Amino acid sequence: MTERRDKIPEYDFKNIESKWQERWNEQRLFEAPAHPGDAEKFYLLVMFAYPSGDMHIGHFRNYIIGDAVARQQMMMGKQVLHPYGWDAFGLPAERAAISRNIHPAVWTKQNISVSGNTLKKTGVSFDWSREVASCDPEYYKFTQWMFIELFKKGLAYRQRGFVNWCPEDKTVLANEQVVDGRCERCGTGVEKKEQVQWYFKITDYANRLVDDLDDLPGWPDNVKTMQREWIGRSYGLEVDFTIEETSEKLPIFTTRPDTIFGVTFMAIAPESELIERLGMDPEHAAQVEAYKKEVAGRSDIDRASITDDKDGVFTGKYAINPYNGERVQLWVADYVLSGYGTGAVMAVPAHDTRDFAFARKYDIPIRVVIHPDSETVLDAQTMSEAFTEYGPMVNSGQFDGKSGKAATDAVSDFAENKDFGRRRINFKLKDWSISRQRYWGCPIPIIHCATCGEVPVPFEDLPVELPDVEDYHPKGRSPLSDVDSYMNTTCPKCGGEAQRDPDTMDTFVCSSWYYLRYLDPLNENEPFDRDKANAWLPIDLYIGGVTHATGHLIYFRFFHKFLYDIGWINSKEPATRLFNHGMVSDSNGEVMSKSKGNVVSPMELFEEHGVDVSRLAMFFAAPSDRPVGWDTKEFVTGPEKFVYGRLYPMVENYRSSDVDLKQYFKSDELTSDERKVYIKLNQTIKRVSESFERLQFNTAISSLMELTRDFDAVEIQNDHLNDAVILKTIQLIAPLAPHLAEEMWQLCGFDEDSVFKSKWPEYDPKAVIGDVIKVAIQVNGRLRGTVEVPVGSEKAPVEEAAKENEKVRAHLDGKEIVKVIYVPGRLLNFVVKG
RNA sequence: GCGAGAGUGGCGGAAUUGGUAGACGCGCUGGAUUUAGGAUCCAGUUCCGUAAGGAGUGGGGGUUCAAAUCCCCCCUUUCGCACCA
Structure with a gap:
């Protein structure tokens, strides 16, 4: 192994990672066009995140799952859209800012920068040219537009009523934000309080929100069940x-x-x-x-x-x-x-x-x-x-x-x-209460006029900008209500003196339409261009945590249906497939938190093991929908050995034979060892491709480990086959370990084009089964031996061969064979009596 | 309480959906190399047994030539809902 490593440059992950990240950036490899064009489109969305201090290892997992799918879809010839942004308004940001005595806007901006850098270091294939942040006036201008559209249709209304009041956060909470009678955020017991509130009339959509679940075969049943029960028809x-x-x-x-x-x-x-x-x-x-x-x-x-x-x-x-x-x-x-x-x-x-x-x-x-x-x-x-x-x-x-x-x-x-x-x-579902008596949120674009009543701010005057205030602390009424320069305005209708609405919106309003803004993020006149949006919609795969099953995922379906009704989009559901990734905890199954001191930072992992080994380790630990109890040493060791001991050294064995990757090999041009490797290669292509459909990357990696092991074990004379195995292995691992794959691809002589522009391997259907196959021989259902027979053997010759087997014979001796069951290519079972 | 899912070696997890249980990896054991450690390589590793053989996928029953997989009962566990009339 050491001699091999001398021949090829050492895998210096730090330089190699930044080299490829820069190159992808220069080549704009992941920037999607406004319209997908002739290619089949694939809109892959991961739930955007609230920018806390830095990225958590759970985020890391979430994003690399999406990244693997995005990159593989790209290699399958699809036009991929894979955007990212920030759910930047809201209570957590505000509370964190208050405790540090920093203005929420400043704090949020800092964190977007920190988290963004970490994300960029992971090499995830986001189209950063479409990045949005819900706290940007250019974004919330259209959150306000959404509010006004709902208002115009009578779906946003103000009413006095009993609300959930969190005495700690000093604000109203939606039903979805109350868990076991406590505030979802801070755990304080929620009180009932009578207050005037804005509501969205989501109950008007209750029937459709239930009925249309039947048209979502790509959504997990548990989420659909939770939504049905939550709506409670x-x-x-x-x-x-x-x-x-x-x-x-x-x-x-x-x-x-x-x-x-x-x-x-x-x-x-x-x-x-x-x-x-x-x-x-x-x-x-x-x-x-x-x-x-x-x-x-x-x-x-x-x-x-x-x-x-x-x-x-x-x-x-x-x-x-x-x-x-x-x-x-x-x-x-x-x-x-x-x-x-x-x-x-x-x-x-x-x-x-x-x-x-x-x-x-x-x-x-x-x-x-x-x-x-x-x-x-x-x-x-x-x-x-x-x-x-x-x-x-x-x-x-x-x-x-x-x-x-x-x-x-x-x-x-x-x-x-x-x-x-x-x-x-x-219905159990109630109208969605969206007023929040807090500073850090999207202002409600309504003016209260003594003569005209509730008047929406005209579009030309949007956005109603959140004023920069000195005192943004919660006091039970909106901090904005104390800002005279903000509150006092004129009525757009009659021109008389009037007051702005002092409340801000629940952040779930902001996150209910972000997936649409990605489709036309710079549009100043409209939330998005209808043609551009419809060209990409619906979302082909939406990845996120189950925690959003009855909150965000209902709101976002509601918004989508509303926009369908008013003619902005022509699909009835926003996402055809939903995938819930499993959570990451520590090795004892406990949630990672700073106070417990058990947090594993992705950055530490990258520093020590590199991004690609970290990715492989995470993928290999468990299927994507299962929880992972992270243990760096246990999980990293295997994949790391695989990369340095087997995968990367393959390049040194490359023979530059100019092989055509579309070529299939015929049996008679290969030695028996070569034939074995060829079959293994095709079985691997099949298995890896299937693993990607189910997002089960752990099995994809294990079959690639088998392939490289078998490949190393034999002498390959056929240069074309040798090179085909190496190149296809690189392609198959590419979505999982992108920097490594690019480097290997380049070392194999592909200087110009990214491996992600190459075509995903297809398996040779004639070579997924070997020529000779092992058939299990059972007597009364218990395994007594195996025989090797040519593929496609009839029952009789297999039975003959089985009877030759000593152990089998020992169990047949002196007994009457009642029945012989033969499953071609699998097993032969003697049913005996006596 | 109701509903849904899960239970496979010391550990993470495989099993083409009824057809050789434990792939792949971690760990462990032995060996090689090494001044030593680390690293690396080779072999072994479900359990009992020297072996032949037997047992075995939470427990118990059943269907079948054949069950981790299908059916019934029970246990444990995770998640969701929890006075919705």
Whole structure:
């Protein structure tokens, strides 16, 4: 090995990496044209990142996965678009800046530069000419444009309502940003607060967001399931009950109309305005008031944890069931959510778990109206839990005997005919709250005028620039509201004195359309040119973490559909294939964090082992969708030996035979060793190509290791074959170890053209199976030996050969052969008796 | 609690989707080289057994000539949802 290394220049990764990075840059190898042209297009997108201090090893993994795909697609002849940018507005940047006492703008800019440098050092094939940062006025000008377009269509509206308030960050959070009742960012318990907020009416798109998931076969099922559940569509019936004395209607939503004769009480949410209009007597009114106060003091965390213990208070009032005219008690109960359905429920203790618990606690009657089947009879007195399945209706007058869908339909039809009810679809998904009372975000482009109301800023005046303020600290109201020069303006409509909206937008708004801006990043007049955008859309592969399943990935589909509706793009879904990469943790499976001191920086890795060895090590550690517990020594050793001991030294063996890479070799022109290597080569091409389709680069690398090992083990006389193996190996490894491959490619004499301009190898279909094949011989399903037979052998000769085998014979002796099963090219199984 | 996924050597992980389980790599053992260490190379490495042979893909059952792979029950684990009427 040492003698070999003397002949070729040592692999000096530092110089070689920067050499090729410079060259790619000069040649603009990764810059995509405005239109893909005649070649098939491939839009590869990795989720852009928030620019924190520096790149994490998890980012490193994410980007090299995309990079490998991009480079291979390029070699497959596609016109690839692989852009990158920065999700630069938002709370984390602002909080970090505050703790360092640096202005968020300065801090963000610094970090974009630091992270950008690290990224450039990894040699990822991003088209940097399309780089965007969501905090640039040229970018957020069009975030504001998006807002106004939504506003014009009535899909952006302002409303007073209960919001999730994080007392630590002093801002409102979207439902998606509240996890287990806590702020996703800082972990503080979220409070309910009433406030005027801007909302995007994403619920208008709820049906399509669910239905169109069926048109996304390239999305992982778990993400689609999560989105379906998050949107939470349910079909049911809205029925108007009536409040006894006031005759006010009390609509409720139910998915179980077939249980409506079992209603024994009603419950309304403590937040419901209806409570005030009930006309309760003073005693009950006081109890209800006390209960409301108590509930208001409960945090979301408490509410979530008391799932078993339901409580509530009786109002002293009654409601009438329109089906049977019965009067039932009306309660106020915490377990009724004000934000879902009508904020009131009909309670059927016999057939609903929650109602059952409540009824038992407060001694409310339980009435059975569904039986499991016609034989089994339930007894309300002795039931230990609610029966929540479908079955024939009983005690339900004219509906008795009907069950399941027929029952639901009959009961629903009845209500619709009598006009006291209607079929309805309800969603768990709520409108997207986007106002943030923070400084570092995209200003909301609305002017509040006393006479004209909410007036959008005219396009000519966009962007509404975020003013440079002294004090950007959060104080519970937007810091912008204290900046008079910003707030005071004139109404674009009437010219009178008016005020700007003081809030900024949730960063998820900024990240909902960035993939479109990449398609025309310098356009000053439009968010993007329609032709350019449609030429590249949809995204062919979108790579990112599962964490965004119910947040970003729903918002971004919503935006895409909206833009489709208003005629800006002609695809209904933004991305045809989604890939979730696995996370990187430390070797104990723990998240890397500065406080634990277990952070592995990609830069350290590059310094010590070079970018390409680091890449190979990461790829080799696990398939891309699985988590990796990173251990530098364990993971790097193998790939490093492979590169220095086997792969790179191949170049020294190159014979400059001027081989045509399209040439296939015929059996009779090769020795048997050569034939073996040729077959191995083609099997490897096949396996590596398949590995790329599944993004399973670990198996790609292992087959390349096998190929180089087998190649080293034999003497190759045929110069063309020798060189073909070397060149194709370089091509196959190129997307995974790009600098190394370029260097080797050049050492083999390809001075002019990048290996990425060469054509991805195709395998010789006649050479993926050897001429001779090993067939396993089993007796009663257990392996007793193997025989070598020519490819395509019939059963009889294989059976003959098998019987020659001593061990096999030993197991056949004295037994009766009942059956012989032959799987051509695989195995032969004797089934024996006795 | 509900839903989805996963469980294969000491470790990361393979297995053409029902057909020779453990590819490839790490680690380990022995040997070669070396003043020594490191590095490198060769051989071995699922477990029990000197061997013949047997057992073996979380556990138990089943289908099949043949199961890591398909079916049923259970255990463990990861993730998501968690009063959605």
